[in-house]
Amino acid sequence: MTTIRPRRSVLYMPGANERALEKARTLPADAVILDLEDAVAPDAKEQARERVCAAAASGAYGRREVTIRVNAVDTEWHDADLHAAAQAGPDAVVVPKVGSAREVHELERALELHGAPERTAIWAMVETPAAMLRAEEIAGASERLTVLVMGTNDLAKELHAEFVPGRAPLLGGLSLCLLAARATGKAILDGVYNDVSDLAGFEAECVQGRQFGFDGKTLIHPSQLEPCNRVFAPSAEEVARSRQIIEAFEQAKAEGRGVATVHGRMIENLHVDNARRILALADAIESAGE
Ligand SMILES: CC(C)(COP(=O)(O)OP(=O)(O)OC[C@H]1O[C@@H](n2cnc3c(N)ncnc32)[C@H](O)[C@@H]1OP(=O)(O)O)[C@@H](O)C(=O)NCCC(=O)NCCSC(=O)C[C@H](O)C(=O)O
Ligand SMILES: [Mg+2]
Numbered sequence: 001m002t003t004i005r006p007r008r009s010v011l012y013m014p015g016a017n018e019r020a021l022e023k024a025r026t027l028p029a030d031a032v033i034l035d036l037e038d039a040v041a042p043d044a045k046e047q048a049r050e051r052v053c054a055a056a057a058s059g060a061y062g063r064r065e066v067t068i069r070v071n072a073v074d075t076e077w078h079d080a081d082l083h084a085a086a087q088a089g090p091d092a093v094v095v096p097k098v099g100s101a102r103e104v105h106e107l108e109r110a111l112e113l114h115g116a117p118e119r120t121a122i123w124a125m126v127e128t129p130a131a132m133l134r135a136e137e138i139a140g141a142s143e144r145l146t147v148l149v150m151g152t153n154d155l156a157k158e159l160h161a162e163f164v165p166g167r168a169p170l171l172g173g174l175s176l177c178l179l180a181a182r183a184t185g186k187a188i189l190d191g192v193y194n195d196v197s198d199l200a201g202f203e204a205e206c207v208q209g210r211q212f213g214f215d216g217k218t219l220i221h222p223s224q225l226e227p228c229n230r231v232f233a234p235s236a237e238e239v240a241r242s243r244q245i246i247e248a249f250e251q252a253k254a255e256g257r258g259v260a261t262v263h264g265r266m267i268e269n270l271h272v273d274n275a276r277r278i279l280a281l282a283d284a285i286e287s288a289g290e
Pocket of ligand 2: 038096127151152153154
């Protein structure tokens with residue numbers, strides 16, 4: 001069975017917020033993004049860098065993937081952030097506002113020069129119109145790049161778009177990035193939901209993201225973890241249906257047929273592949289201890 005890394009819930013926390021960095025060690029997030037970019041004020045950048053890198057190197061986050069979001073390439077903090085992050089050796093460095101394959105190649109080289117361990121991947125944030133239009137070249141630029149992360153706040157800002165239920169103004173960009181991620185075999189995470197007091201609206205957006213095909217969603221508050229983990233995990237019904245699909249197809253094959261039906265629906269090889277993916281994800285979530 002294929003090994004899958006669950007990335008249902010990926011929680012940002014401001015690098016200057018010691019309490020949040022500590023609290024995240026016990027929260028049920030699949031991954032954390034220790035942020036040095038937007039959530040940190042300019043005069044707190046240096047202190048946040050030290051805190052975040054110490055936290056990432058501490059090993060205190062258990063099974064959670066630990067990533068560091070550095071400031072963007074064109075900022076005065078980028079080089080020092082990248083150096084410190086490379087030395088801390090997190091699971092990934094999250095890079096905001098990546099706009100081309102060339103930038104990914106430069107990041108790859110910079111991580112090597114700064115002595116990052118091989119295990120440290122690049123997660124590229126796609127959050128500008130240029131990135132939407134070049135999503136495939138960005139996603140496919142490097143094997144070290146393993147995840148695309150949607151930055152829907154920046155995207156809406158750049159598009160002059162409004163935040164509306166259902167996200168119609170953003171769907172073109174989301175779709176392009178999903179196509180790029182799947183075409184190049186990379187994981188992809190949906191953007192954040194800003195209203196932490198609106199859990200119903202948040203859950204509706206999780207459902208939309210899952211229906212689109214995202215692997216998970218980026219989050220900004222602990223209250224968003226439970227609905228997100230639930231929506232992005234296969235339900236008990238999906239697991240049962242997946243098993244039925246596999247069994248029905250195996251039986252059809254044994255009888256010399258290449259097609260079966262389950263509850264009146266046609267089942268072919270491709271449905272079996274999907275059923276196996278769902279079971280592998282459910283297994284990975286269970287082994288991670290939830
Ligand atoms: C959104 C917040 C500013 C809300 O803060 P606050 O009102 O203080 O929250 P609470 O009092 O409800 O907090 C309750 C407890 O939970 C802890 N907490 C809160 N948020 C986090 C977190 N993100 N990670 C871990 N722990 C968290 C508090 O410490 C409280 O703990 P306790 O003391 O035990 O009660 C705040 O949630 C926040 O700052 N969130 C993260 C914001 C952030 O990181 N933003 C940047 C990333 S989003 C982005 O940039 C997207 C992208 O680039 C784009 O373009 O879209
Ligand atoms: Mg952004």
